[in-house]
Amino acid sequence: MAVPEKFQGWLGLDKESVKGNMKWGEFEPKKWEEDDVDIEISHCGICGSDLHTLQSGWNDTPYPCVVGHEIIGTAVRVGKNVKHIQVGDRVGVGAQARSCLEVDCAECTNGNESYCSRGGVNTYGSIYPKGEGKSYGGYATHNRTNAHFVFKIPDEIPSELAAPMMCxxxxxxxxxxxxxxxxxxxxxxxxxxxxxxxxxxxxxxxxxxxxxxxxxxxxxxxxxxxxxxxxxxxxxxxxxxxxxxxxxxxxxxxxxxxxxxxxxxxxxxxxxxxxxxxxxxxxxxxxxxxxxxxxxxxxxxxxxxxxSAIGAPHEIQEMLKLAAEKKIKPWVTVRPMSDANTAIVDMEAGKARYRYVLKAPTSASRL
Structure with missing residues (x-):
């Protein structure tokens, strides 16, 4: 499947963006590596972390920033080193885009990748440590993430319900x-x-x-x-x-x-x-x-x-398996991707019961 060189999404340009002032525009994803997967996004949940980041609530956000780390979509490009994902698979990405994954890292080798202190990269708002660029999230047409943190979604879980599970x-x-x-x-x-x-x-x-x-x-x-x-x-x-x-x-x-x-x-x-x-x-x-x-x-x-901070890849896989077996149904309200600015304002106002999920149009690049 053809993947554009540049992606499009809702850009937070400064602290005022949290007030519903994100701007739709192009951004350049991280440098492609053969361990990566490109995803055409169909759904993305809205998380409180998105609001904190848009307003630099936890630390200084490296604007421009595209938030969103409850991503569901279709794998449209898969690196040569990736074995568990194929083009066309329905996949998800959570709050983590990479850890160091080194064999001498106590966290990465013991199922604690979410606590890696060497090379942890968030799905958005992080600068990759080796000059690969910046991470951008899921209020967008596409996402590029290291395959270790990309997960196949069980057929039993609808995309709008799977999205908020990722964070x-x-x-x-x-x-x-x-x-x-x-x-x-x-x-x-x-x-x-x-x-x-x-x-x-x-x-x-x-x-x-x-x-x-x-x-x-x-x-x-x-x-x-x-x-x-x-x-x-x-x-x-x-x-x-x-x-x-x-x-x-x-x-x-x-x-x-x-x-x-x-x-x-x-x-x-x-x-x-x-x-x-x-x-x-x-x-x-x-x-x-x-x-x-x-x-x-x-x-x-x-x-x-x-x-406790998010969860490791093996835990995400276990969670998805349990959710499929037990037919777990979170309470979500689906809103169009074009409604992202209004949705984050409503989220901040406490109107969500209990998760908003943005849904992209059939062709995600046309908003």
Missing amino acids: AGITMYSPLTRNGCGPGKTVGIVGVGGLGHFGILFAKALGADRVVALSRKADKRADALALGADMYIATDDASEDANWNKTNKRSLDLIVSTISSPKMPMRKYLELLKVGGSFIQVGLPDGGVLPNINAFTLVGNGVKVGG
Whole structure:
């Protein structure tokens, strides 16, 4: 299949782009290598990370930038060194475009590529370390990514549902499986949103005995229960149990927090953990600031606090297999690629229930 030398996409040119000011235009993908795959994009999910990057919330974004790392499409060019992908395959790309993949890298050789500190490259907004160019994401006609981070999508999963799994899905699947979610375990998911709703879906699919959803207000109770939660706690609602942390003390084996706020009631969350339980943070606030943790809370309850970042390629493959087998259906709203500016504004306003997915026209280059 013919692939253009330059791709087209929604360019973020400065911090104001997050306000719906992205501009459609051409960009030059990274230098082609025979380990790469070119993808004609059909769908791309919208992630909170896209908004943080557009406004340089985590660090200075190397503008121009095309965001989007929940990519689904068709492989239209495949490097000679690639064995698991063929032209015409329906494939996906998540938040990582490359790691060093060196044989002496402890992370890359032990299934922890997402934690590689030598040559980690994000799907967008990263400068390749050997002069290959810049990475550009999925609000675009095409994407070019190292094949190690390109995955065949099972036939059972529609593209609009597969897209948000590539980031939001794996961001929740990885900490759940790495921290023992399964039969006999009770799991709490803090935040019912794009990430949190995946947490509920995957915790149930993995066989957790009990899943508890926690959110500030009571307005997401019906959604959380419909997703499969066994219990819902509205932490800031005066009409609810004001002593929810005491009422449910030491009831959970694992908590995964999707909240990106320095004002979250961390001490109360930790009180929900059983002795030996784990609190895993996946939400990333601008500046990275989280609430202080009292040492007496940690020591007195014998709990652990940790973090998790996306997931490794083998975990993405496992997640897709589980999603296909269990018929997991995230809640998505499909919007045209031409509507990207309005969609990111709506995302920032909290209107998504619970993931927006951009769909390209039949010919992705005509918007």
